[in-house]
Amino acid sequence: MSAQLPEGWTLAASAFNWSPELMVADRTSPEIAASIGASGVANVIELEAAQTWRTFPDPSDAETSSIRSALDATGTSVSIVGASLDDWLTATTRRSEDERYEFLLPQLRAAARLGAEGIRLPLGQAGPALLERLLPRLHEHGLALYEELQGQQSLDKPQNAAAVEAVAAVDDTSIRLLLDISMLMPSLPPSYLARLRAGGVDASLVDALEHDWRNPATLDAVQAALRGGTVPPPVHTLFMNLVIRFGRSDARELREILPLVGGVHLKFWDLDDTGGRISNPIREISAELATVGFTGTLCSEWGGHEWIDSLTPEQATRAHLALAREAISEGASTPVTA
Structure with missing residues (x-):
C-alpha cells in the first residue's frame, strides 16, 4: 500500500521534466503532457505556457480547447500553469503597466479554459500594483496567482522580503506563494x-x-x-x-511565510538520496507545512536533465514521485520541534 498524503495535499508532476523530449520534437508539447497521465506517471500535472501553446503569448481558444480535449482523454488535469511576463518590448524599451497587464490576460483565460487552479510567476516580478489589478480577473476566472521562491531567494535579502510582504498585503487567497525546495539543499x-x-x-x-x-x-x-x-x-x-x-536555506527559516504558501515544487536534480540529500528537505518542509494546515499541490520538478542523459524523463519522474510520496507522508506525520 502506498504512503498516504494528508487530506488536501496533491502530488503532481511537471511537464517541464519532459523538456529533453520536447527538444527532440517528435511529439508536440500537448502530446507529451497527455502522455504523463496516459502512462500512469501522474494524473495531475503542471504546464509551462511558453512550452505548451504554439499561439503563445496569446493562446487561441481553438488550440486551448484541443489541448484540454487531449488531457481529458487521458484523465490528466492541470494544477498550475507557469505563466510568462515579458517586461520588455525591445532590448531597450520596457512594457508599460497597461501592457504588462494585457500581456498576462490571455494566459489567465487559457489557464482557466484548461481547468487549472492557478498560474505561476517568479517572486516579485508582477509588483504590488499589478497584483492588485489582477485580483478581480483572478476571481473572475477562479484562479490563484502563485509567486515562486527558489534557489538563492532567501528571506534575508531585502528584495525577497519586500516581494513576500507585497503578497501578504493583498490579503486574498487568490494571491499566494509557491515554494521551490531548491532553497533547501543540504548538499x-x-x-x-x-x-x-x-x-x-x-x-x-x-x-x-x-x-x-x-x-x-x-x-x-x-x-x-x-x-x-x-x-x-x-x-x-x-x-x-x-x-x-x-539554495542554502533551512526549512525552519521559512516558518513565517508558510501560511502564505499554496504550492510546492519538489525540485530534484538526480536520484542519489545518500544521507537523505533529496528526501530530508521534503520531510522537513512537509512537517512544517502540516503544522500550518497547508493544502495544495506538491509537484515533482526535474532540473538535472540539463546534464543527465542516462535517465528518461519518465524514469526520473516515476522514481522521484515514489521517493517523495514516502518522504511527504513521513514528514507530515512528524511533529515539528521548536
Missing part, C-alpha cells in the same frame, strides 16, 4: 559535481562544494572564481547554478 547533487570535475573546474573548489556547500566561505570562493575568470567556458552556464538555482 549538492553528485551528478552535478561530477560534471564540474570533468569540465575542468578547480579540484579544490569542487571539494569545497562537495563537503562544505552551506559554508558562506564556499559561496565566496564561487564568486571569486567567476570574477577571476577561472571557470572553464564549457561549464560556465552550468556553474551559474551555484549562485542562482542552488
Whole structure:
C-alpha cells in the first residue's frame, strides 16, 4: 500500500521534466503532457505556457480547447500553469503597466479554459500594483496567482522580503506563494559535481562544494572564481547554478511565510538520496507545512536533465514521485520541534 498524503495535499508532476523530449520534437508539447497521465506517471500535472501553446503569448481558444480535449482523454488535469511576463518590448524599451497587464490576460483565460487552479510567476516580478489589478480577473476566472521562491531567494535579502510582504498585503487567497525546495539543499547533487570535475573546474573548489556547500566561505570562493575568470567556458552556464538555482536555506527559516504558501515544487536534480540529500528537505518542509494546515499541490520538478542523459524523463519522474510520496507522508506525520 502506498504512503498516504494528508487530506488536501496533491502530488503532481511537471511537464517541464519532459523538456529533453520536447527538444527532440517528435511529439508536440500537448502530446507529451497527455502522455504523463496516459502512462500512469501522474494524473495531475503542471504546464509551462511558453512550452505548451504554439499561439503563445496569446493562446487561441481553438488550440486551448484541443489541448484540454487531449488531457481529458487521458484523465490528466492541470494544477498550475507557469505563466510568462515579458517586461520588455525591445532590448531597450520596457512594457508599460497597461501592457504588462494585457500581456498576462490571455494566459489567465487559457489557464482557466484548461481547468487549472492557478498560474505561476517568479517572486516579485508582477509588483504590488499589478497584483492588485489582477485580483478581480483572478476571481473572475477562479484562479490563484502563485509567486515562486527558489534557489538563492532567501528571506534575508531585502528584495525577497519586500516581494513576500507585497503578497501578504493583498490579503486574498487568490494571491499566494509557491515554494521551490531548491532553497533547501543540504548538499549538492553528485551528478552535478561530477560534471564540474570533468569540465575542468578547480579540484579544490569542487571539494569545497562537495563537503562544505552551506559554508558562506564556499559561496565566496564561487564568486571569486567567476570574477577571476577561472571557470572553464564549457561549464560556465552550468556553474551559474551555484549562485542562482542552488539554495542554502533551512526549512525552519521559512516558518513565517508558510501560511502564505499554496504550492510546492519538489525540485530534484538526480536520484542519489545518500544521507537523505533529496528526501530530508521534503520531510522537513512537509512537517512544517502540516503544522500550518497547508493544502495544495506538491509537484515533482526535474532540473538535472540539463546534464543527465542516462535517465528518461519518465524514469526520473516515476522514481522521484515514489521517493517523495514516502518522504511527504513521513514528514507530515512528524511533529515539528521548536
